[in-house]
Amino acid sequence: MIDPRLLRESPDDLRESQRRRGEDVALVDRLAALDIERRSKQTAYDDLRAEQKQLSKRIGPLQGAVKKGDSSAQAELDDLMAQASQLSDRVKAADAAAGEATRALDEAWLELSNVVDMRAPVGGEEDVAVLEMVGSPRDFGAEGFTPRDHLELGELLGAIDVERAAKVSGSRFYYLTGVGALLEIALLNLAMAQATRNGFIPVIPPVLVSPRAMEGTGFLGQAAENVYRIESDDMYLVGTAEVPLAGMHSDEIMPASGLPKRYVGWSSCFRREAGSYGKDTRGIIRVHQFDKVEMFVFCDPADAEAEHERILQWERDFMDALEIPYRVIDVATGDLGSSAARKFDIEAWIPTQGTYREVTSTSNTTQFQARRLGIRMRSGDEVQPVATLNGTLCAMPRIIVAILENHQQADGSIVVPQALRPYLGRDVLELP
RNA sequence: GGAGGGAUGGCCGAGCGGCCGAAGGCGACGGUCUUGAAAACCGUUGAGGCGUAACCCGUCUCCGUGGGUUCAAAUCCCACUCCCUCCGCCA
Structure with a gap:
């Protein structure tokens, strides 16, 4: 609103x-x-x-x-x-x-969707503006081997099992096993360590929410077809921790002195992936359920733009720590979603696809969500809706994909990025 | 799932169908006093819509939510939601 x-x-x-x-x-x-x-x-x-x-x-x-x-x-x-x-x-x-x-x-x-930031590039998915390229893709040809894709690597390592997940849940589900499971836990800890160092309050939120929270964050508009609804109880499974984190302070008036308020949530995320038949059918790039570490900020609307930049920088810090080549894009107006005024994505280089794929996304939703959820701030005797912003710190499956593919060796083992080693307890993921 | 109790302003808490946006207390803020602070005393202290672009002012709405009764509802009736206690069941 x-x-x-x-x-x-x-x-x-x-x-x-x-x-x-x-x-x-x-x-x-x-x-x-x-x-x-x-x-x-x-x-x-x-x-x-x-x-x-x-x-x-x-x-x-x-x-x-x-x-x-x-x-x-x-x-x-x-x-x-x-x-x-x-x-x-x-x-x-x-x-x-x-x-x-x-x-x-x-x-x-x-x-009515949020008013777009006039600096956002106009157009659809192809009209993104590339803001920056960071790192450079490895030349596997020069190294003398053809890279394996993440699923092949994951299976070799005993880390990913989509075949058995299909028996249990159907397509677009996966098991993380052995080093795969350990890898997620290590990533979680690395992400949480970074976020808390930056002043974020860690949160493990509910993932089953009321219509109000879903509506308030703007996910029941065009995005509704991608949301799981529990009909018998009129509840929704969230597609991101953004939903319960935003709803946390609904109908509250926050003192300006307490802003910005920064939360980092860890939750499972559920997405129906309607209309994406045939896309990314192999592996774990596009799945119905995954875990994600998400940053969410309530701040003074006057600070929202600067905060957006900060969140983007924290996302980049995380990517840098994992030593993955990426690019930063300014998402075009047609692809913003109803609540964002402006959105920056980070896309990681995926060697076997020869392209960059979205791994994080940060949105400035200005006062759009806060208005719907009744989240306001008081400064002096003035009361006004706060601004809210969100940004991915670590979406597990896609980051795992990026790590496996970018850091693989000829024999299928994986070199663990330096920053992750203390959390994983090993330098290399060896084949069993 | 069964039985009972509750929901009022930032918090606690009172409220006979009309004089109640709501006593009282706490907290917060401003002032007096003080070298300064504390104490004491005095005062102020919810949000939103409309009339206005804004102030003042006026008016309407809001006492968990939605309906109803009535000339009139925080107050009476109904439904729902949430919270608490006890029993049962499960993790």
Whole structure:
């Protein structure tokens, strides 16, 4: 949800934002009409209600007078009661009309995506702007061998088992076994060590959440088809810890002195991957369930941009520590998702695919989520919605893919990046 | 799953159907006093919509959520949610 004042004061900015996203521009005009409708209905109700309160206030004393035997008051009382009774019906009708108008407006508001940052490149998936290339891909030709893909390596190492996972859960599931499981635990510890060093509060959140949390973070719009819903209980499995972390402070007013508030969550993530049939069917690049370490920040909207840069830098620090070549991209407007105003992805080099693949993503959702979730800050006597930001620190399967493929040796063993060694307790993952 | 109790402002806590956005206390903030602080005393202290672009001011809404009764609901009725206690079951 965005600031309603924008709708009245600069609707053209909203239209431009919708246009850049490739979303419905007419929605802005529909909203404007509904907004006017709501205000007039609400004012009508307010006026009637004020009248009713005035009238009602006079009835009590009159009833007292009548009780004491003042028969002259009886006529006035009867008259007032008749008026009030009639007014009551009108108030109820006006209330219903105002309520209806408010509901219609609120519903339409939920359809409107966040206003894009005008610096974000315009376009779709192919229109990303590459901000930076870091590290350089290994030349396996020069080293004299052809790299194996992560699944082959994972199977050789006894680290990844998708065949058995298919028996148990179907396609796009996996077991991490042996060094695979240990690798995830080591990555978790490395990520948590970095995050806590940077002042993040570690959190293990619930992953089954109410519609409110899902709606508030913007995942029930276009993204809804990728969300698992537990029908019998009207709950959702989260696709990222961003959801429970954002919801943590819903309906709270946070003191400005306590901001920024930085959390790092570790959770399982569930994604239906609807519409991605045939994509990444081999291995663990695209799966229905995986674990992820996610950074989430509540901050003053004035600091959001700087915080976004910091989060990106922390993501890069992690990639640097793992010695994986990557590039940083500025995601185009058509690919932002409903809540982000701007998004930077880090894409890791995947040798066997000869391309860069997304491993982290950081979004500045400005006040969009905070407005929906009722998360505000107080500075002095001013109260306003906070800004929220999120960023991946370590999405397990994809990072494991990147490590295996980039650090493999001719025999299929894996050189463990220096930074990970203390957490893994070995320098090389040897074939069993 | 069964039985009972509860939900009021930052916190605690009172509240007869009308004078209740709500007593009282705590906390916080401002002031008096003090060399300074503490204590004491005085005062201020919720959020949102609309009238306004903003202030002042006015008005409406909000006492877990949603309905209902009534001229009038924090207060009465119904449903739901959450929390607590006890029993049962499970990890």
